[in-house]
Amino acid sequence: MDTGVAARGTNLFQNPLFWLALCAVISFALLVYPVYVIRPFRHQEPRELVVALVVMRIRPALEIVLVATAAVLAVLDWRQMRGVWRKLVSCVCALLVCFFALLSRMNVYELMFHPIDRPSFSPAASTKLDGREQVLSVRMGSEARAYPIRNLSYHHIVNDILGGLPIVATY
Numbered sequence: 001m002d003t004g005v006a007a008r009g010t011n012l013f014q015n016p017l018f019w020l021a022l023c024a025v026i027s028f029a030l031l032v033y034p035v036y037v038i039r040p041f042r043h044q045e046p047r048e049l050v051v052a053l054v055v056m057r058i059r060p061a062l063e064i065v066l067v068a069t070a071a072v073l074a075v076l077d078w079r080q081m082r083g084v085w086r087k088l089v090s091c092v093c094a095l096l097v098c099f100f101a102l103l104s105r106m107n108v109y110e111l112m113f114h115p116i117d118r119p120s121f122s123p124a125a126s127t128k129l130d131g132r133e134q135v136l137s138v139r140m141g142s143e144a145r146a147y148p149i150r151n152l153s154y155h156h157i158v159n160d161i162l163g164g165l166p167i168v169a170t171y
Contacts, residue, residue: 016077017086020093023070027100030059030066035108040154063101070097115157121145136169138162145169 012018037044037052044052074094078087124146129135135146140163147158147169158169 016073016080017090017093020070020073020077020090020097023066023073024093024096024100027063027066027070027097027104030055030062031100031104034059040113059104063104066097067101070094113154113156115159116151116155117159119145119147119158119160136171138167138169140165140167 034052034056037048071094074090077090081087081090129148134149136149136152137144137146139145143163145160145162149171152158152169152171156170160167160169
């Protein structure tokens with residue numbers, strides 16, 4: 001009995017489909033972890049932020065290795081296996097690795113943080129800001145603007161025109 005269990009366990013690690021699925025899981029983790037850690041309105045611990053930034057730095061090279069490995073494994077698995085479903089699963093795993101690699105090349109933070117291009121302003125007396133609320137203020141000549149930090153914390157960038165000159169308010 002024990003030899004059957006050992007043989008099945010060995011076959012799992014010799015199975016290209018197992019390694020393809022593992023490549024897909026790793027590729028997904030490389031994509032999702034930095035987004036999870038760096039998402040807005042969430043406190044980041046220093047250690048997890050460092051890990052997320054390291055992942056983002058080495059992710060392109062790892063994704064290239066994963067895509068190449070997935071392609072080789074898919075070809076090997078295609079040649080070895082019988083059955084349409086198994087071939088289909090193999091192709092889907094390889095395509096998922098490629099898809100996650102492409103998604104990791106996108107800057108999702110640009111998609112999440114939309115700059116404010118046409119800000120609207122009210123006189124200070126008519127705003128609903130709390131007196132203790134922090135603002136980023138800019139004065140050019142006789143004109144002044146105040147950008148609430150709570151709005152900047154999501155958008156990060158406000159494109160505006162002040163004193164006839166284009167400005168970018170950010171922090």
